[in-house]
Amino acid sequence: MPKISIKGIQMPESPIRKLVPYAEQAKTKGTLVYHLNIGQPDINTPQIALDAVKNNCLEVVAYSRSEGSEQYREKLAGYYKKHNIQVEAKEITVTTGGSEALLFTMGSIMDPGDEVIIPEPFYANYNGFSVAQGVNVIPVVSDIDANFALPAIKDFESLITPKTKAILICNPGNPTGYLYSREEISQLKELVIKHDLFLIADEVYREFTYDGLHHHSIMEIDGLQDHAIMIDSVSKRYSMCGARIGCIVTRNKRVTDAALKFAQARLSPPTFALLASEAALDTPDSYFEEVKKEYAERRNILIQELKKINGVKVANPKGAFYCIVELPVKDSDKFAQWLLEEFRVNNETIMIAPAAGFYATEGLGHNQVRIAYVLKKEDLIASVNILKKGLEAYKTTE
Numbered sequence: 001m002p003k004i005s006i007k008g009i010q011m012p013e014s015p016i017r018k019l020v021p022y023a024e025q026a027k028t029k030g031t032l033v034y035h036l037n038i039g040q041p042d043i044n045t046p047q048i049a050l051d052a053v054k055n056n057c058l059e060v061v062a063y064s065r066s067e068g069s070e071q072y073r074e075k076l077a078g079y080y081k082k083h084n085i086q087v088e089a090k091e092i093t094v095t096t097g098g099s100e101a102l103l104f105t106m107g108s109i110m111d112p113g114d115e116v117i118i119p120e121p122f123y124a125n126y127n128g129f130s131v132a133q134g135v136n137v138i139p140v141v142s143d144i145d146a147n148f149a150l151p152a153i154k155d156f157e158s159l160i161t162p163k164t165k166a167i168l169i170c171n172p173g174n175p176t177g178y179l180y181s182r183e184e185i186s187q188l189k190e191l192v193i194k195h196d197l198f199l200i201a202d203e204v205y206r207e208f209t210y211d212g213l214h215h216h217s218i219m220e221i222d223g224l225q226d227h228a229i230m231i232d233s234v235s236k237r238y239s240m241c242g243a244r245i246g247c248i249v250t251r252n253k254r255v256t257d258a259a260l261k262f263a264q265a266r267l268s269p270p271t272f273a274l275l276a277s278e279a280a281l282d283t284p285d286s287y288f289e290e291v292k293k294e295y296a297e298r299r300n301i302l303i304q305e306l307k308k309i310n311g312v313k314v315a316n317p318k319g320a321f322y323c324i325v326e327l328p329v330k331d332s333d334k335f336a337q338w339l340l341e342e343f344r345v346n347n348e349t350i351m352i353a354p355a356a357g358f359y360a361t362e363g364l365g366h367n368q369v370r371i372a373y374v375l376k377k378e379d380l381i382a383s384v385n386i387l388k389k390g391l392e393a394y395k396t397t398e
Contacts, residue, residue, distance in 0.1 A: 007134070012127045015357025015370075022340035023351045031344060034383040036371045037353040039174065039322060041239040043291055045280075049238060052279030053272050061271050066263040068094025068247070072278045076247065079281050083206065085219040085230075091251055093259045094269050098204050098233035098246035099125060105229055105248055106133040108258035109198055115163045116200075119151055121324060121358035121365060123174045123202065138164070139360040144326055144368075147315050148176035150184040153191055166198035166229075167191070172205045172215065175358050175370035176324050177299075177317020179209055182216040189218075192227045198255075199224060204233040204246075205320040207288050210296045213318055225251045236320075238280040243273040295321050298373040298380055305384040306371075309391065322372050324355060328391060332356070332369050335394055343393060345386045352387075 016038050023033050067073070073089035080087050095101040102125075110116065112134030118126055120139040130137045140155050142148040156167065167188060172179045192199045201218040209215050218228045233246035248259050299317060306314045311328030329335045332354040339349050355368035373380060 007131055010131050012124070012131070012357065014128075015124050015355070016353045018357075019336055019340060019351060019354075022337055026340050026349060030347060032348040033340070034348065034350045034375060034379055034386070036373075036375070036383055037351045039236065039320075039372045039374060040241055041236065041321070041374050042376070043239045043294070045239045046283040046287060048282055049240060049243075049276040049280040052275045056272070056275055058271075064268040064271050064274055066266075066268050067260055068092070068269055069274060069278075072274055075278055075281050080219070080249070083215075083217065085217050085249075087219065087249055087251065091249060091256060093248040093256060093263055094274070095246045095248060095263065096266070096269050097235065097244040098202065098231050099129070100244075100266075101231045101233070101246040101248045102126070102129050102200075102202070103132060104259045104262040105200060105231065105255075106130065106135055107262055108255055109229075110135045110165045113163060114165045115161060116166045116168050117156055117159050117164060118168045118360070119148075120360055121148070121175055121355060121368075121370075122168075122360075123170055124357045126168065127357075127360060136163070137360045141361060141364070142176070142178075144313060144315050144324060148173065148178040148324065150180060150187070153187050156188075156191055157195075160195050160197075164195070164197060166200050168200040168202070170202040170205075171218075172208060172317075172319025173322075174202075174205065174320055175322045175353075175355065176315060177320045177322050178315070179213055179215065179319035185216050185218060185221055189221050189224055189227075193223065197227065198229055199227050200229045200231065202231040204231065204236050206232075207237050208292060208295060208321060209319045210292070210299065211318060215319065219249060219251075227252070229255060234277045234280060238277075238283060240273075240276065240280065243270075243276055245269060245273045245277040295373065298375070298377055299323075301377050302371065302373045302380050302384065305381060306387075309384070309388045311391070321374055322370055324358075324368055325371055326368050329367055329394065331366055333366075335390075336369065338394060338397070339386075339390050343386075343390045345389055348382065348386060350383045350386050350390075 073092045117138045230249040235241040313326035317323045353370040355365035359365040
Protein backbone atom coordinates (compact mmCIF):
# COMPACT_ATOMS: atom_id res chain seq x y z
CA MET A 1 0.00 0.00 0.00
CA PRO A 2 1.38 3.49 -0.84
CA LYS A 3 2.53 5.46 2.18
CA ILE A 4 1.43 8.90 3.27
CA SER A 5 3.99 11.58 4.11
CA ILE A 6 5.78 12.11 7.40
CA LYS A 7 4.02 15.48 7.55
CA GLY A 8 0.71 13.69 7.16
CA ILE A 9 1.55 11.43 10.08
CA GLN A 10 2.87 14.26 12.24
CA MET A 11 0.00 16.67 11.55
CA PRO A 12 -1.83 16.95 14.89
CA GLU A 13 -5.55 16.49 15.33
CA SER A 14 -7.48 19.58 16.37
CA PRO A 15 -8.22 19.47 20.11
CA ILE A 16 -11.13 21.75 19.31
CA ARG A 17 -12.74 19.51 16.67
CA LYS A 18 -11.57 15.95 17.33
CA LEU A 19 -14.47 15.21 19.70
CA VAL A 20 -17.07 16.27 17.12
CA PRO A 21 -18.11 12.65 16.28
CA TYR A 22 -19.00 12.04 19.94
CA ALA A 23 -20.98 15.28 20.08
CA GLU A 24 -22.84 14.41 16.87
CA GLN A 25 -23.63 10.95 18.22
CA ALA A 26 -25.03 12.48 21.40
CA LYS A 27 -27.22 14.81 19.34
CA THR A 28 -28.65 11.93 17.31
CA LYS A 29 -29.92 10.51 20.61
CA GLY A 30 -31.71 13.77 21.40
CA THR A 31 -29.13 15.20 23.80
CA LEU A 32 -28.62 18.96 23.88
CA VAL A 33 -24.89 19.70 23.67
CA TYR A 34 -23.57 23.07 24.85
CA HIS A 35 -20.53 23.89 22.71
CA LEU A 36 -17.86 25.41 24.93
CA ASN A 37 -15.13 24.01 22.70
CA ILE A 38 -14.98 26.36 19.74
CA GLY A 39 -14.62 30.12 19.33
CA GLN A 40 -17.60 30.54 17.02
CA PRO A 41 -19.32 33.74 18.19
CA ASP A 42 -23.11 33.70 18.40
CA ILE A 43 -23.16 37.47 17.88
CA ASN A 44 -24.87 38.50 14.64
CA THR A 45 -22.64 39.44 11.72
CA PRO A 46 -23.07 43.17 10.92
CA GLN A 47 -26.02 43.55 8.57
CA ILE A 48 -23.99 45.88 6.36
CA ALA A 49 -21.64 42.98 5.52
CA LEU A 50 -24.48 40.58 4.76
CA ASP A 51 -26.21 43.15 2.56
CA ALA A 52 -23.03 43.73 0.55
CA VAL A 53 -23.17 40.13 -0.62
CA LYS A 54 -26.96 39.92 -0.98
CA ASN A 55 -27.27 43.14 -2.97
CA ASN A 56 -24.18 42.86 -5.16
CA CYS A 57 -24.51 43.34 -8.92
CA LEU A 58 -21.69 41.06 -10.07
CA GLU A 59 -22.30 39.31 -13.37
CA VAL A 60 -19.03 37.37 -13.26
CA VAL A 61 -17.42 36.14 -10.04
CA ALA A 62 -13.89 36.81 -11.21
CA TYR A 63 -10.52 36.38 -9.56
CA SER A 64 -9.58 39.20 -7.22
CA ARG A 65 -6.01 40.45 -7.01
CA SER A 66 -3.72 38.00 -5.26
CA GLU A 67 -2.90 40.53 -2.54
CA GLY A 68 -6.55 41.65 -2.23
CA SER A 69 -8.25 44.54 -3.99
CA GLU A 70 -6.66 47.98 -3.76
CA GLN A 71 -9.96 49.37 -2.50
CA TYR A 72 -10.19 46.92 0.40
CA ARG A 73 -6.56 47.35 1.42
CA GLU A 74 -6.85 51.15 1.35
CA LYS A 75 -9.95 50.97 3.50
CA LEU A 76 -8.27 48.49 5.82
CA ALA A 77 -5.30 50.83 6.24
CA GLY A 78 -7.80 53.51 7.27
CA TYR A 79 -9.24 51.16 9.89
CA TYR A 80 -5.75 50.54 11.29
CA LYS A 81 -5.03 54.26 11.52
CA LYS A 82 -8.00 54.56 13.91
CA HIS A 83 -6.13 52.09 16.11
CA ASN A 84 -2.85 54.04 16.00
CA ILE A 85 -1.34 51.66 13.44
CA GLN A 86 0.15 53.69 10.62
CA VAL A 87 0.43 51.44 7.57
CA GLU A 88 -0.17 51.76 3.85
CA ALA A 89 -2.21 49.53 1.55
CA LYS A 90 0.98 48.21 -0.07
CA GLU A 91 2.05 46.85 3.33
CA ILE A 92 -1.07 44.66 3.58
CA THR A 93 -1.43 41.23 1.93
CA VAL A 94 -4.97 39.84 2.05
CA THR A 95 -5.20 36.11 2.77
CA THR A 96 -7.80 33.38 3.03
CA GLY A 97 -8.25 33.75 6.76
CA GLY A 98 -5.67 34.34 9.47
CA SER A 99 -4.67 30.70 9.04
CA GLU A 100 -3.34 31.30 5.54
CA ALA A 101 -1.66 34.47 6.77
CA LEU A 102 0.31 32.40 9.28
CA LEU A 103 1.16 29.75 6.70
CA PHE A 104 2.38 32.39 4.22
CA THR A 105 4.36 34.14 6.96
CA MET A 106 6.12 30.97 8.06
CA GLY A 107 6.81 30.06 4.45
CA SER A 108 8.22 33.51 3.77
CA ILE A 109 10.63 33.76 6.69
CA MET A 110 11.48 30.17 7.68
CA ASP A 111 13.04 27.15 6.02
CA PRO A 112 12.47 23.50 7.00
CA GLY A 113 14.20 22.84 10.31
CA ASP A 114 14.03 26.47 11.45
CA GLU A 115 12.53 27.32 14.83
CA VAL A 116 9.82 29.62 16.15
CA ILE A 117 9.50 30.31 19.88
CA ILE A 118 5.92 30.49 21.16
CA PRO A 119 4.62 31.01 24.71
CA GLU A 120 2.41 28.06 25.60
CA PRO A 121 -0.41 27.27 25.85
CA PHE A 122 -1.03 28.65 22.36
CA TYR A 123 -3.60 28.39 19.56
CA ALA A 124 -3.51 24.70 18.69
CA ASN A 125 -3.25 25.19 14.94
CA TYR A 126 0.16 26.84 15.36
CA ASN A 127 1.38 23.25 15.76
CA GLY A 128 -0.32 22.26 12.51
CA PHE A 129 0.94 25.27 10.55
CA SER A 130 4.48 24.53 11.75
CA VAL A 131 4.28 20.88 10.70
CA ALA A 132 2.95 21.92 7.28
CA GLN A 133 5.97 24.19 6.78
CA GLY A 134 8.54 21.83 8.33
CA VAL A 135 9.19 24.34 11.11
CA ASN A 136 9.91 23.37 14.74
CA VAL A 137 7.90 24.96 17.54
CA ILE A 138 10.02 25.74 20.59
CA PRO A 139 7.66 26.36 23.51
CA VAL A 140 8.29 28.64 26.46
CA VAL A 141 5.90 27.87 29.30
CA SER A 142 3.56 30.46 30.79
CA ASP A 143 1.87 29.71 34.10
CA ILE A 144 -1.80 29.65 35.08
CA ASP A 145 -0.81 30.96 38.54
CA ALA A 146 0.60 34.07 36.82
CA ASN A 147 -2.56 34.34 34.69
CA PHE A 148 -0.42 33.27 31.69
CA ALA A 149 1.60 36.49 31.63
CA LEU A 150 4.61 36.76 29.33
CA PRO A 151 7.36 34.38 30.53
CA ALA A 152 10.62 35.95 31.66
CA ILE A 153 12.76 37.24 28.79
CA LYS A 154 15.65 35.13 30.06
CA ASP A 155 13.46 32.07 29.42
CA PHE A 156 13.03 33.13 25.78
CA GLU A 157 16.71 33.99 25.42
CA SER A 158 17.81 30.59 26.71
CA LEU A 159 15.94 28.94 23.83
CA ILE A 160 17.39 31.02 20.99
CA THR A 161 19.66 29.09 18.62
CA PRO A 162 21.07 29.75 15.12
CA LYS A 163 17.87 28.10 13.83
CA THR A 164 15.56 30.55 15.61
CA LYS A 165 13.83 32.86 13.14
CA ALA A 166 10.89 34.33 15.05
CA ILE A 167 8.89 34.71 18.23
CA LEU A 168 5.13 34.29 17.84
CA ILE A 169 2.53 35.63 20.25
CA CYS A 170 -1.25 35.82 20.21
CA ASN A 171 -2.53 39.08 21.70
CA PRO A 172 -5.10 38.91 23.23
CA GLY A 173 -4.41 35.25 23.66
CA ASN A 174 -6.19 32.18 22.43
CA PRO A 175 -6.60 30.00 24.51
CA THR A 176 -5.66 31.99 27.63
CA GLY A 177 -7.39 35.34 27.15
CA TYR A 178 -4.20 37.05 28.35
CA LEU A 179 -3.64 40.62 27.16
CA TYR A 180 0.01 41.64 26.84
CA SER A 181 0.96 45.00 28.28
CA ARG A 182 2.94 47.64 26.39
CA GLU A 183 5.87 46.91 28.69
CA GLU A 184 5.80 43.21 27.76
CA ILE A 185 5.67 44.07 24.05
CA SER A 186 8.62 46.43 24.55
CA GLN A 187 10.60 43.65 26.22
CA LEU A 188 10.01 41.43 23.22
CA LYS A 189 11.04 44.30 20.95
CA GLU A 190 14.43 44.56 22.63
CA LEU A 191 14.90 40.80 22.40
CA VAL A 192 14.12 40.45 18.68
CA ILE A 193 16.28 43.43 17.79
CA LYS A 194 19.17 42.05 19.87
CA HIS A 195 19.00 38.66 18.12
CA ASP A 196 17.78 39.90 14.72
CA LEU A 197 14.52 37.93 14.80
CA PHE A 198 11.01 38.51 13.57
CA LEU A 199 8.20 39.23 16.04
CA ILE A 200 4.91 37.82 14.77
CA ALA A 201 1.73 38.88 16.56
CA ASP A 202 -1.63 37.25 15.93
CA GLU A 203 -3.96 40.15 16.77
CA VAL A 204 -7.32 38.85 15.55
CA TYR A 205 -8.99 39.55 18.92
CA ARG A 206 -7.89 43.20 19.07
CA GLU A 207 -11.38 44.55 19.75
CA PHE A 208 -12.07 42.24 22.67
CA THR A 209 -10.43 43.76 25.75
CA TYR A 210 -12.01 44.22 29.17
CA ASP A 211 -11.67 46.01 32.50
CA GLY A 212 -10.72 49.27 30.78
CA LEU A 213 -7.53 47.75 29.39
CA HIS A 214 -6.13 48.72 25.98
CA HIS A 215 -4.69 46.50 23.27
CA HIS A 216 -1.12 47.34 22.25
CA SER A 217 -0.17 46.27 18.74
CA ILE A 218 3.40 45.43 17.77
CA MET A 219 2.81 47.76 14.81
CA GLU A 220 2.56 50.73 17.20
CA ILE A 221 6.04 50.18 18.61
CA ASP A 222 8.87 52.27 17.12
CA GLY A 223 11.98 50.45 15.98
CA LEU A 224 10.29 47.25 14.81
CA GLN A 225 9.86 48.23 11.16
CA ASP A 226 11.95 45.35 9.84
CA HIS A 227 10.95 42.87 12.55
CA ALA A 228 7.18 43.14 13.10
CA ILE A 229 4.65 40.99 11.25
CA MET A 230 1.01 41.31 12.28
CA ILE A 231 -1.60 38.64 11.53
CA ASP A 232 -5.23 39.72 11.39
CA SER A 233 -8.67 38.46 10.36
CA VAL A 234 -12.32 39.49 10.09
CA SER A 235 -13.45 36.19 11.66
CA LYS A 236 -13.88 37.21 15.28
CA ARG A 237 -14.09 40.99 14.92
CA TYR A 238 -17.26 40.91 12.82
CA SER A 239 -18.45 37.38 13.71
CA MET A 240 -17.53 36.32 10.15
CA CYS A 241 -15.59 33.10 10.76
CA GLY A 242 -16.89 31.55 7.55
CA ALA A 243 -15.81 34.47 5.36
CA ARG A 244 -12.15 33.37 5.53
CA ILE A 245 -10.55 36.76 5.02
CA GLY A 246 -7.38 37.65 6.89
CA CYS A 247 -4.19 39.54 6.18
CA ILE A 248 -0.47 39.94 6.78
CA VAL A 249 0.63 43.44 7.77
CA THR A 250 4.32 44.35 7.77
CA ARG A 251 6.57 47.25 6.85
CA ASN A 252 9.30 44.81 5.82
CA LYS A 253 9.09 44.92 2.02
CA ARG A 254 11.06 41.69 1.57
CA VAL A 255 8.49 39.83 3.66
CA THR A 256 5.62 41.39 1.70
CA ASP A 257 7.24 40.49 -1.61
CA ALA A 258 7.78 36.89 -0.50
CA ALA A 259 4.23 36.56 0.87
CA LEU A 260 2.85 37.87 -2.42
CA LYS A 261 4.46 34.97 -4.28
CA PHE A 262 2.66 32.53 -1.99
CA ALA A 263 -0.54 34.50 -2.57
CA GLN A 264 -0.08 34.35 -6.33
CA ALA A 265 0.38 30.58 -6.15
CA ARG A 266 -3.08 30.18 -4.59
CA LEU A 267 -4.45 32.82 -7.05
CA SER A 268 -6.76 35.01 -4.95
CA PRO A 269 -8.86 35.38 -1.81
CA PRO A 270 -12.62 34.69 -2.20
CA THR A 271 -14.47 37.45 -4.03
CA PHE A 272 -17.78 37.46 -2.14
CA ALA A 273 -15.99 37.35 1.20
CA LEU A 274 -13.93 40.37 0.17
CA LEU A 275 -17.13 42.27 -0.59
CA ALA A 276 -18.49 41.44 2.85
CA SER A 277 -15.21 42.30 4.58
CA GLU A 278 -14.90 45.65 2.86
CA ALA A 279 -18.45 46.57 3.82
CA ALA A 280 -17.87 45.39 7.40
CA LEU A 281 -15.27 48.12 7.84
CA ASP A 282 -18.17 50.60 7.95
CA THR A 283 -19.59 48.90 11.05
CA PRO A 284 -20.30 51.60 13.67
CA ASP A 285 -18.31 51.66 16.90
CA SER A 286 -21.55 51.04 18.81
CA TYR A 287 -21.50 47.46 17.49
CA PHE A 288 -18.21 46.75 19.25
CA GLU A 289 -19.30 48.54 22.42
CA GLU A 290 -22.31 46.25 22.70
CA VAL A 291 -20.31 43.14 21.81
CA LYS A 292 -17.59 43.93 24.36
CA LYS A 293 -20.18 44.59 27.04
CA GLU A 294 -21.87 41.27 26.31
CA TYR A 295 -18.61 39.29 26.38
CA ALA A 296 -17.45 40.99 29.58
CA GLU A 297 -20.72 39.98 31.27
CA ARG A 298 -20.37 36.43 30.00
CA ARG A 299 -16.79 36.26 31.23
CA ASN A 300 -17.76 37.54 34.66
CA ILE A 301 -20.56 34.99 35.04
CA LEU A 302 -18.40 32.11 33.77
CA ILE A 303 -15.44 32.88 36.06
CA GLN A 304 -17.76 33.48 39.03
CA GLU A 305 -19.50 30.13 38.54
CA LEU A 306 -16.29 28.17 37.87
CA LYS A 307 -14.70 29.45 41.07
CA LYS A 308 -17.56 27.89 43.04
CA ILE A 309 -16.44 24.39 42.03
CA ASN A 310 -14.06 22.67 44.46
CA GLY A 311 -10.72 21.72 42.95
CA VAL A 312 -11.11 23.96 39.90
CA LYS A 313 -8.58 26.68 39.05
CA VAL A 314 -9.25 29.26 36.36
CA ALA A 315 -7.21 32.10 34.88
CA ASN A 316 -8.93 35.45 34.57
CA PRO A 317 -8.97 36.48 30.88
CA LYS A 318 -8.50 40.15 30.04
CA GLY A 319 -9.24 39.79 26.33
CA ALA A 320 -10.58 37.50 23.59
CA PHE A 321 -13.33 35.11 24.76
CA TYR A 322 -11.51 32.07 26.12
CA CYS A 323 -10.17 30.86 29.42
CA ILE A 324 -8.03 27.93 30.52
CA VAL A 325 -9.53 25.92 33.36
CA GLU A 326 -7.59 23.43 35.49
CA LEU A 327 -9.75 20.49 36.57
CA PRO A 328 -9.34 17.82 39.29
CA VAL A 329 -8.94 15.08 36.65
CA LYS A 330 -5.89 13.22 35.35
CA ASP A 331 -6.81 13.24 31.67
CA SER A 332 -9.12 15.93 30.30
CA ASP A 333 -9.32 14.14 26.92
CA LYS A 334 -10.94 11.13 28.55
CA PHE A 335 -13.12 13.34 30.72
CA ALA A 336 -14.34 15.38 27.74
CA GLN A 337 -15.19 12.21 25.81
CA TRP A 338 -16.94 10.73 28.86
CA LEU A 339 -19.12 13.84 29.17
CA LEU A 340 -20.29 13.41 25.59
CA GLU A 341 -20.74 9.65 25.67
CA GLU A 342 -22.03 8.92 29.14
CA PHE A 343 -22.98 11.95 31.23
CA ARG A 344 -26.25 13.88 31.11
CA VAL A 345 -28.10 16.41 33.24
CA ASN A 346 -31.71 16.60 32.11
CA ASN A 347 -30.52 15.12 28.81
CA GLU A 348 -27.98 17.92 28.36
CA THR A 349 -24.19 17.80 28.32
CA ILE A 350 -21.21 19.95 27.35
CA MET A 351 -18.40 19.83 24.83
CA ILE A 352 -15.07 21.22 26.05
CA ALA A 353 -11.65 21.41 24.40
CA PRO A 354 -8.94 19.38 26.18
CA ALA A 355 -5.95 21.67 26.66
CA ALA A 356 -3.06 19.28 25.98
CA GLY A 357 -3.39 20.13 22.27
CA PHE A 358 -2.66 23.78 23.09
CA TYR A 359 0.80 22.84 24.37
CA ALA A 360 3.90 21.62 22.57
CA THR A 361 5.59 20.33 25.72
CA GLU A 362 4.69 16.69 26.28
CA GLY A 363 2.78 16.12 29.51
CA LEU A 364 1.45 19.65 29.97
CA GLY A 365 -2.22 20.56 29.88
CA HIS A 366 -3.59 17.09 30.57
CA ASN A 367 -5.64 18.34 33.52
CA GLN A 368 -6.78 21.51 31.75
CA VAL A 369 -9.48 22.49 29.25
CA ARG A 370 -10.21 25.57 27.20
CA ILE A 371 -13.67 27.07 27.51
CA ALA A 372 -15.00 29.59 24.99
CA TYR A 373 -17.63 31.90 26.47
CA VAL A 374 -19.48 32.44 23.22
CA LEU A 375 -22.84 31.23 24.56
CA LYS A 376 -25.69 33.16 26.14
CA LYS A 377 -25.30 33.82 29.85
CA GLU A 378 -28.05 31.40 30.89
CA ASP A 379 -26.41 28.67 28.76
CA LEU A 380 -23.04 29.33 30.41
CA ILE A 381 -24.63 28.92 33.85
CA ALA A 382 -26.26 25.67 32.75
CA SER A 383 -22.97 24.48 31.27
CA VAL A 384 -20.98 25.11 34.45
CA ASN A 385 -23.65 23.27 36.43
CA ILE A 386 -23.20 20.28 34.12
CA LEU A 387 -19.42 20.53 34.54
CA LYS A 388 -19.76 20.63 38.35
CA LYS A 389 -22.03 17.59 38.48
CA GLY A 390 -19.93 15.83 35.87
CA LEU A 391 -16.79 16.24 37.96
CA GLU A 392 -18.58 14.88 41.02
CA ALA A 393 -19.76 11.81 39.08
CA TYR A 394 -16.45 11.30 37.28
CA LYS A 395 -14.53 10.91 40.54
CA THR A 396 -16.07 7.49 40.97
CA THR A 397 -14.89 6.33 37.53
CA GLU A 398 -11.21 7.37 37.66
